[in-house]
Amino acid sequence: MNSQTARSPRRPETQRTTRAAKTKAKRYNRQTAHVEARRDGKPLIFGWGSHLSRNAKTQLQRRAVWATTILTALIIVAVVIGFWVNLNIITPGLPITSVNGQQITQSDYRKLVALNAQIEDNKIYGSHGLIVQRDSLQKQVTVQQTTIDTQTKLIDTLNKQLLALPAAQTAQHTNLEVQITDAKNTLSTAQTLHDTLNAQYQQLLQTTIPNEQQLYNQSQVGNDSVDWLQDDTFIRNWLTTQNNAVQAQIQPTASALNQAVASFKTSLPAATSYSAFLSSDNVSDADVHAMMTLILRRQNMQSYLSTQITSPAYQVLARAMTIDTLSKAQGILKQLKSGGDFAALAKKNSVDTSTAPNGGYLGWLARGQYAQNYAANTSASIDNWIFDPKRSINEISSILSENGTFHIIQILSIDPSRVIDATTLQSLKTNALTAWLLEQKAMPGVIITAINQTMLLDTANMPASLPVSAPSQSVPGASSGLPGSSALP
Numbered sequence: 001m002n003s004q005t006a007r008s009p010r011r012p013e014t015q016r017t018t019r020a021a022k023t024k025a026k027r028y029n030r031q032t033a034h035v036e037a038r039r040d041g042k043p044l045i046f047g048w049g050s051h052l053s054r055n056a057k058t059q060l061q062r063r064a065v066w067a068t069t070i071l072t073a074l075i076i077v078a079v080v081i082g083f084w085v086n087l088n089i090i091t092p093g094l095p096i097t098s099v100n101g102q103q104i105t106q107s108d109y110r111k112l113v114a115l116n117a118q119i120e121d122n123k124i125y126g127s128h129g130l131i132v133q134r135d136s137l138q139k140q141v142t143v144q145q146t147t148i149d150t151q152t153k154l155i156d157t158l159n160k161q162l163l164a165l166p167a168a169q170t171a172q173h174t175n176l177e178v179q180i181t182d183a184k185n186t187l188s189t190a191q192t193l194h195d196t197l198n199a200q201y202q203q204l205l206q207t208t209i210p211n212e213q214q215l216y217n218q219s220q221v222g223n224d225s226v227d228w229l230q231d232d233t234f235i236r237n238w239l240t241t242q243n244n245a246v247q248a249q250i251q252p253t254a255s256a257l258n259q260a261v262a263s264f265k266t267s268l269p270a271a272t273s274y275s276a277f278l279s280s281d282n283v284s285d286a287d288v289h290a291m292m293t294l295i296l297r298r299q300n301m302q303s304y305l306s307t308q309i310t311s312p313a314y315q316v317l318a319r320a321m322t323i324d325t326l327s328k329a330q331g332i333l334k335q336l337k338s339g340g341d342f343a344a345l346a347k348k349n350s351v352d353t354s355t356a357p358n359g360g361y362l363g364w365l366a367r368g369q370y371a372q373n374y375a376a377n378t379s380a381s382i383d384n385w386i387f388d389p390k391r392s393i394n395e396i397s398s399i400l401s402e403n404g405t406f407h408i409i410q411i412l413s414i415d416p417s418r419v420i421d422a423t424t425l426q427s428l429k430t431n432a433l434t435a436w437l438l439e440q441k442a443m444p445g446v447i448i449t450a451i452n453q454t455m456l457l458d459t460a461n462m463p464a465s466l467p468v469s470a471p472s473q474s475v476p477g478a479s480s481g482l483p484g485s486s487a488l489p
Contacts, residue, residue: 095449097449104230106452108229109461112225113221114287115264115291115292116228118277120216121269121465127267127268127270130204131209133204137197144190144194147190148194155187158180217467218462218469219469226451226456228294231437249304252293257292257293260292280465305433314387316365317412318362319343319359320360320374321352321408323407328406333399333408337396347359366428368436369383371383371438372427372434377431377438381401383438384439384442395410396408397409
């Protein structure tokens with residue numbers, strides 16, 4: 001009885017159950033953490049990573065995927081940016097040629113090509129272009145031909161009526177004779193106007209338009225444009241050495257520039273707008289103004305130089321011989337220095353058939369005249385030698401190389417103020433800018449790099465509408481012509 005009383009009271013069953021449940025729960029949690037952090041002994045990459053837990057490997061894999069994705073995106077962005085920079089900044093900035101180290105960029109070339117091509121297109125196909133003029137003349141000729149045909153028939157009808165009348169002179173006779181006279185006067189006027197208009201029409205159809213179309217192609221426009229950019233470098237460099245008065249005559253004013261651009265816009269073909277031109281040729285309004293400035297400066301330079309050519313002027317009497325090989329020229333020069341007869345040697349050895357029979361006699365020359373008459377406006381190195389102020393009478397030049405041949409010149413006389421005949425004077429004025437540029441390019445030390453031919457005709461630099469080559473010389477419609485004129489009765 002006492003022993004039973006002393007025994008500890010029995011714990012409730014519910015308490016024992018709760019403790020067991022807690023124990024199981026704790027064991028379960030510890031076991032789960034152990035599995036996630038357990039090393040599986042498998043390498044992750046290239047034999048590395050077997051010491052990592054499964055959870056650590058999963059985290060590394062996720063980080064690797066994100067890093068690869070971000071890196072790939074960065075590479076794509078970098079490639080796109082690099083392509084854009086190369087296409088829009090680096091490539092356009094590459095030089096297509098240079099003048100004395102001054103680079104002429106492909107970007108400026110492309111802009112001038114776009115403007116020059118559209119100007120030529122305007123000249124032919126524009127709202128006031130040659131095609132519009134041709135069609136207008138064709139209509140006017142047709143109108144006059146209709147008048148001629150109508151008056152001819154009227155005169156025939158009136159003559160028949162007159163013949164049908166009695167022989168005696170009557171008022172009806174007089175009236176018919178007056179009508180015939182009026183009809184003949186109208187016919188004569190229409191015939192004269194028809195012939196004048198038809199001559200203008202045929203000139204446009206057979207000569208003017210085909211000649212302009214020959215200039216409207218990628219090679220011609222491209223070469224002209226790069227030449228003009230080179231020329232403008234010489235003009236701008238020369239302008240920096242001139243006073244304000246001269247600069248004002250050559251640099252275009254804002255008013256002149258705006259007027260030129262406005263004229264360009266109004267000359268566009270009817271189906272083309274200015275904004276469409278800018279968009280299709282990928283140029284801006286500022287680009288058009290910049291290139292138009294170059295064109296106006298070139299025109300002003302021609303006008304200014306033309307005014308500087310006057311008569312009388314400094315002229316030189318000279319004779320020359322053109323030799324085909326350097327060794328032969330060296331032998332002839334040696335003979336001249338030993339007292340050889342210039343005229344005799346020129347007759348015997350010069351390959352210039354126009355001057356050789358006369359012993360190389362060139363006559364009196366004004367500056368620019370030799371380049372124009374004998375060098376086909378391709379070089380002025382001989383002009384520069386002839387008109388050097390250091391020249392003296394009877395002086396014989398060293399061997400001068402020009403256009404692949406070799407030349408020896410002798411000064412026969414110098415006249416500081418000699419009259420230039422009207423025809424020669426006008427020719428020199430017309431050729432003033434060309435002669436001046438040739439002289440600048442022939443100066444000692446001038447270096448003009450060769451034009452990059454790949455850039456010259458690169459499709460990225462050419463307007464899509466500019467033909468690759470000139471059309472054939474055949475003139476559509478030229479053979480059919482217009483209705484012929486009737487002979488005056």
